[in-house]
Amino acid sequence: MSREPRFPGATSISRLEAYSDAAPDGLAGGTPHLHTVSSEAYLVVAGAGTLQTVDASGFAEHTLGPGALVWFEPGVIHRAVNRGGLDVRVIMANAGLPEAGDAVMTFPDDVLADAKAYLAAASLPGADRPTAERRAAAAARRDLAVRGFLDLFDDGVPDDAHLNHERLDRLYSRALALVAAKASDWRTLWQHGALAEANATGVRLDALESGRDPGLAAARVTAVRPEPASLGMCGVLDRYDLAGPDPAGRDRLDPARDPRHSEGPR
Known part of the structure; x- marks a missing residue:
């Protein structure tokens, strides 16, 4: 039986070239953020950097170099710091959910407390705008999130x-308030994505246990090229999307795509 192709387990993969311009604290790199549902992994293929993380257990820095793999669960605040040519493959669980808003950037508390202010701060100009304008907006968004990230630490010392x-707990509360209304839509994406893939494995196992063909003769190959580069939260992204490009021609990771969308990627 034919079906829409997906990456194994309904994951997604992107190439990330981390931003090389400096944030207000002098560190080059991406926008600090967390995911509320989806786990994420960084596989470093070139360059050097660190991944700054914050969770309930505290603050940590993880060295990023060729071959390094760092995996983090939903709720972990993470910030990619580029110390020279950082080139990463980003593997995300629950393909479709991050693009539907499963990310909250660490803007200052007054922005997080106001859904309209958050959306305005998270949005980038459309793909029809000049590249320089879009890059400047991505940097401004990153810088605002870095300000909020530093606010998590007394005296701004990470x-x-x-x-x-206390500030971390408040950020988590703000994040939940921003995304809670989207959960029912996300459930539908999950049911047709990761859950459907898991169930398909169960069907294959049932067939094997009963001596039936689990569908080997119906297997096919899918090959894709990356979409045109887009500006994500942490750098320039080349995404491999089996569902094809957004028919409206917009950046699929742009939070301005619709009111439900609060992700600007990685």
């Missing part, structure tokens, strides 16, 4: 000793 857990 280390474990200065992490303010």
Whole structure:
């Protein structure tokens, strides 16, 4: 039986070239953010950097170099720091959910507390606008999120000793308030994506246990090229999308795509 092709387990994969311009604290790289449902992994293929993370256990820095793999669960705030040519393959669980808003950027609290202000801060100009304008907007968005990220630490010092857990708890509360209304739509995406893939494996196992063909003769190959580069939260993205490009020609990771969309990627 034919079906729409998906990456194994309904994951997604992108090539990420981390931003090389400096944020207000002097560190080059991406926009700090967290996911509320989906896990993520960075597989480094070139360059050097660090991944700054914050969760309930504290602050940490993870070295990023060729061959390094860092995996983090939903709820972990993460910030990619580019120390020279950082080139990463980003593997995301639940393909479709990150593009539908499963990311909250660490803007200052007054922005996180206002859904309209958050959407305005998270949005980028459309793909029809000049590249320089879009790059400037992506940098401004990143810089605002870095400001909020530094606010999580007393005196703005990002280390474990200065992490303010009260502010972290408030950020989590703000994130939940921003995305809660989207959960029913996300459930539909999950049912047709990751859950459907898991169920398909169960069907194959049932067939094998009963001595039937699990569908080997129906197997086909799918090959895709990356979509045109888009500006994500953490750098320039080349995405491999088996569903094809957005028919409206918009960046699929742009939070301005519709009111439900709060992800600007990675």
